[in-house]
Amino acid sequence: QVQLVESGGGVVRPGRSLRLSCAASGFSFSSYTMHWVRQAPGKGLEWVALISYDGSHTYLADSVKGRFTISRDNSRNTQYLQMNSLRPDDTGVYYCARDGPSVASAGYFDYWGQGTLVTVSS
Amino acid sequence: DIQMTQSPSSVSASVGDRVTITCRASQVISNWLAWYQQKPGKAPKLLIFATSSLQSGVPSRFSGSGSGTDFTLTISSLQPEDIATYYCQQTNGLTFGGGTNVEIK
Numbered sequence: 001q002v003q004l005v006e007s008g009g010g011v012v013r014p015g016r017s018l019r020l021s022c023a024a025s026g027f028s029f030s031s032y033t034m035h036w037v038r039q040a041p042g043k044g045l046e047w048v049a050l051i052s053y054d055g056s057h058t059y060l061a062d063s064v065k066g067r068f069t070i071s072r073d074n075s076r077n078t079q080y081l082q083m084n085s086l087r088p089d090d091t092g093v094y095y096c097a098r099d100g101p102s103v104a105s106a107g108y109f110d111y112w113g114q115g116t117l118v119t120v121s122s
Numbered sequence: 123d124i125q126m127t128q129s130p131s132s133v134s135a136s137v138g139d140r141v142t143i144t145c146r147a148s149q150v151i152s153n154w155l156a157w158y159q160q161k162p163g164k165a166p167k168l169l170i171f172a173t174s175s176l177q178s179g180v181p182s183r184f185s186g187s188g189s190g191t192d193f194t195l196t197i198s199s200l201q202p203e204d205i206a207t208y209y210c211q212q213t214n215g216l217t218f219g220g221g222t223n224v225e226i227k
Contacts (some may be wrong), residue, residue, distance in 0.1 A: 035216075037166075045158075045166065045209055047216040095165055107213030108156035110177065112165035 002026040002111045004096045009116030012086055020081040022096030022113060030054070030074040033099035035109060036081050038118075040092040048094070050105065051079060064090075086120045093117050124149050126212050128219035134227045141197040143222045145210035150190050154214040157186055157195045160221075161206045170195065171213070202226060 008020040022034070036048040049060045049070040058070050067086075072079040079096065093115040100106030125148040135141050145155065153173040158166040168177045170186040173193060183198040197204055205226055210219040 044221045045160075045211075045218040047218070050216070100168075100171060106171070107154065107216060108168060108171045108211065109158075109166070110168050110171075112167070114165055 002098065004098065004111055004113035006094065006096050006113045006116040009094065009118045011119045011121060013122055014087055014120055016086055017082070017084045018086060018118060020083065020094055020096075020116060020118070022079045022081075024077045024079070024096075024098070027098070029077040032101075033105045034072060034079045035097045035099060036070065036079075037095045037097050037109065037112075038090075038092045039095070039115075040089070043092070049081060050099070052105070083118070086118075088120050091118060091120045124151060124212055124215045124217060126210055126217050126219040128208075128210055128222050130222060131220065132223040132225065134225045135200050136227045137200055137202060139200045139227075141200050141204075141224060143195045143208055143210075143224075145188075145193045145195070145219050147191045147193075147212055151212050151214060153189060154212055155186070155188070155193050156211045156213050157184075158209045158211065159204075159206045160209065166209065169208075197224075200224070200226070 003025045005023045035050045051058045051070045055072050069082040095115045096113040097109035098111040100108045100110045127146045129144050155173045157170040160166040174186045185196050207221045207223050
């Protein structure tokens with residue numbers, strides 16, 4: 001069955017960096033666009049980043065552009081989110097999500113990980 | 123950017139009631155709309171994609187409709203396990219609505 005397992009969250013001071021990982025299993029990882037979606041405490045969902053199946057295309061939300069980088073290693077069935085210059089408003093649960101089955105990006109998320117909590121605080 | 127507005131922000135209904143949640147886009151988005159259910163402490167779960175296509179394994183009491191800018195998620199007969207927050211999402215620009223909290227009266 002499809003599994004997505006995030007790791008790498010924790011408490012970090014403002015301005016510092018953190019790298020999240022998402023290990024995928026149960027499907028052909030290299031065939032799917034992947035995403036990161038976050039949720040601030042008590043708030044709604046915010047799409048953060050996507051990466052195409054082969055890593056050739058990446059897109060970031062304006063709120064993280066220039067600070068975050070998304071990447072993937074298809075040989076390890078893993079995607080990453082490198083987060084630099086972290087701010088308190090980056091605090092939240094970060095979810096790894098798989099794009100729906102489509103030749104191009106479907107834009108919806110059919111499988112989600114359990115999430116990893118990132119807390120940015122001094 | 124296209125904004126997604128959900129209403130109501132909260133709804134309280136009895137078991138067996140029909141519940142309707144509305145999502146309005148600030149521009150025409152064709153049928154590029156999905157709905158998710160999120161229970162407390164859990165990851166969101168895809169219910170519907172492409173406005174009205176039911177994701178595999180989702181009970182048939184959930185349905186979606188609409189086009190253009192106005193969309194609806196309907197729960198035909200509310201069950202206790204449907205207590206959750208529901209989000210719409212514009213799947214072209216990837217933006218979410220603010221969420222609707224569904225409670226049992």
